Amino acid sequence: ERHIMAGLEIHQEELAGRLTLRLTGTLDGRTAIQLRSSLEELGAREVVVDFAHLREFRDSAVGVLTHGLTERKVQFRGLAGHHERMFRYFGLTTGIISPPRAYYTPEEVLA
Template sequence: MTLRLKGTLDGQTARLLRSSLDALGTTREVEVDFTHLREFRDSAVGVLTTGLVDRKVRMRGLDRHQQRMFRYFGLSLGETGSSNAYYRPEEVLA
């Protein structure tokens, strides 16, 4: 099942999305498509990760900043070969 998001994703809409994902249960494979969002507020990341840490949900359409934010909150997105998806401080200092 694919959930395609449009408009703005903020804390309130992230809670609605998390409720929808909870209602689907853990037996369904779910992909969340962020491609068509006009705005993705960082506050949504904290709300979403609390419900996604123990689930296998694929995410599509995240930019580098959003991917990095999910990683900061402990959610591994499972990208392979994405060593340049975010900066590493040691690379900046070199």
């Protein structure tokens, strides 16, 4: 199932009983609002949001997405390190699925 909105496509994929929303296109403040309402429509379901295929991910989307998502069973996959840190700054620490990294950046060592 595909939801197309200006700049952002959300592909819903059911894998092993888990719903994955694969995003393509541009995620910014405006399309993040649409993504958030798509997530709200899914209710209490466990959802994985896959950011790996986005062409563009603007920082303005992070604040919009974290608002109201901290209580939900949403997992984030395919985030770049920068956006992963942005989500953490906004208080979203659970649900970020990141590949294990074999190296540490200086700010992680200091933290």
